Amino acid sequence: MSVPKHIFIDTSIFDQFAFNFDSPRVKPFADALPILDLTLVDPDPIFRERTRHLKERVETIIHSIEKIEKTLPLIASLENWPSTGYFHSYKIRQLINGSMEDFLSKMKYVKIGYEGINIGKIMTWYEQGIPPFGKGKKNKEFPDALSIAILDRFSTNQSCDIAVISNDSDFEKACSRRTNLLYYPSLAAYLQVHQSESERVRIIQEWADENEGAFDELIEEQLGNLEYEFDQYVQGEINDPSLDHVSISELYVVGLAEKECTVSFEVEIGFTVNAEYEDESDFEYTPEGEPIGPVSHSGMISSTVEGSALAKISFDPKNNKAIGVTFVELDLPTVLVPVSELW
Structure with a gap:
């Protein structure tokens, strides 16, 4: 018996700490990675979603800097003020990407595509409102549904359980229907289970x-x-x-x-x-x-x-x-x- 060594980290977790890997939300987990010996399973839909959110985060930072400059133009004359422009947006993106790569390098990394996915089964989930699908806006959760199917297939092929770390209730509901996917609402929750x-x-x-x-x-x-x-x-x-x-x-x-x-x-x-x-x-x-x-x-x-x-x-x-x-x-x-x- 053991806590799953294969883990999946949803984009919602990265959004929580805004890709700041020094945040208390992630730092204890990151510090423990060298001794945990984990494998990160990264479905392509989540990889794409995370990349998009990271890009949007950089654009938000640039927009905030521009807004400050427009409100107080004098501030741009400061020696160390990070003036906006392509070079600086590239630098910010490079900085965040570097932090992400450093975080991922502490785990074995497996990026998984769509081979072997049963689209018919996913459409049945969609028609019957089975999690991660639901009512209203939740009836369009195809990236999450694809990710669940990818994780389920990987778990079966590799004969391993997967820790699904997400603060999205739809992932929690999807995990409740599967014995091979174990839900954790945060990185801290996963770390605590290891300790106890x-x-x-x-x-x-x-x-x-x-x-x-x-x-x-x-x-x-x-x-x-x-x-x-x-x-x-x-x-x-x-x-x-x-x-x-x-x-x-x-x-x-x-x-x-x-x-x-x-x-x-x-x-x-x-x-x-x-x-x-x-x-x-x-x-x-x-x-x-x-x-x-x-x-x-x-x-x-x-x-x-x-x-x-x-x-x-x-x-x-x-x-x-x-x-x-x-x-x-x-x-x-x-x-x-x-x-x-x-x-």
Whole structure:
């Protein structure tokens, strides 16, 4: 278990400290980089957005200088006054770019493009308002959606979790639906989780031990999405699955964020279904001995299925305690329903 070593930093974070890498918002994180051994995953849409914001920041600085000169022309005669013009705007841009390059040089850097991205899936997110899409202006968040898809694909291909550092609530909502993307609202939040890692793991594991039924409701919601088959070749239907019991073992904390964590565990699920089927190996006959058709069976069948799962548990960092399970993803084989239970 570890805090993700692969990180993504949203443009909103750079905007917070205005690309001033001496700001208290970023300096403790930057100072810790030599010992953190991190890899920055930089999707092309965010790279382009950050570059544009940096250029706009320089233009804002130049505009501010020009405004001061117009308000007080005498100030331009000062020996060290940074008069505007192409040369000085280039110098300012060079200064900020240099600070950015110095910051990035303390991490392994991976810039990721669009290869393998499923545009159809992104359009489905758009049509259904799935984060980072939303209502109003949020229904046009295509750069963010592309970035989420790129991060998700990279995480899957590299078999790694990614820390998503952003103060954009849409990134937070998108991460809440994915166990491989862990959300942090700031660089400081990510750094703090590193410092309290062992204690957080202990708290989560103790909470899970004391709240054995915490996963049941979300697991039961997924029963209807599982694939069910009879364990013998018969024709019939399986409907209305309901939960009987859940048994969890081998629970591990596999990812930490500021206000949530990801856990993996083995699970045994006891369930009951309403089953109807015809047994073609057993025919009904008329009193005269004429075959009517296969014998029909119907009733409730109870059984169990075993598999693994990932889940997200919300966490209250202020009070240092787990709150509850917010998401469960089951990895189960096709559920076999024993027909012998109705014989």
